[in-house]
Amino acid sequence: MNRPTAENIAIWTVVIVGFFLVVMMDWAGLPQKWHAAIVGTAISFGGVVAAYQRKWRYRRFWISLGICFVVHILLMWIVFQRILAPVRTLGILIWSPIAFAEIILLVAVIPVIERKLRRKDK
Numbered sequence: 001m002n003r004p005t006a007e008n009i010a011i012w013t014v015v016i017v018g019f020f021l022v023v024m025m026d027w028a029g030l031p032q033k034w035h036a037a038i039v040g041t042a043i044s045f046g047g048v049v050a051a052y053q054r055k056w057r058y059r060r061f062w063i064s065l066g067i068c069f070v071v072h073i074l075l076m077w078i079v080f081q082r083i084l085a086p087v088r089t090l091g092i093l094i095w096s097p098i099a100f101a102e103i104i105l106l107v108a109v110i111p112v113i114e115r116k117l118r119r120k121d122k
Contacts, residue, residue, distance in 0.1 A: 006056070007050060010049055011050070015042075018038050018039065018041075022038055031087075033089055033090035035092065036091065036095035037095070039096070040076075041072065041073075043096060043099035043100065044102040045069060047100075048065065051103075052110070060118060065110060068106055072102070
């Protein structure tokens with residue numbers, strides 16, 4: 001599969017999954033602030049997946065990304081459920097800079113985790 005096609009599939013997958021999650025959270029009656037969490041997650045992890053296309057075929061990349069995703073979900077729950085508990089709405093544009101900063105963090109952390117996994121495999 002050529003890169004533009006793979007990139008388009010990745011982008012549309014993120015958009016569709018994000019939309020599905022927003023609808024499900026609305027049906028569950030969760031506050032609107034969770035929309036910002038979903039969009040922030042899509043921005044940060046979608047950006048990293050797009051940036052690391054050459055690593056898509058390597059299991060260590062996906063394991064590293066998965067580890068970061070689990071940590072991200074736990075931190076998002078702490079921030080949105082505990083720290084921002086009284087907040088009902090949070091603008092996506094307010095949360096987006098944090099998501100972009102997370103991209104930088106993920107781009108730095110994922111190779112470190114991959115190296116640790118590589119050493120563990122040997």
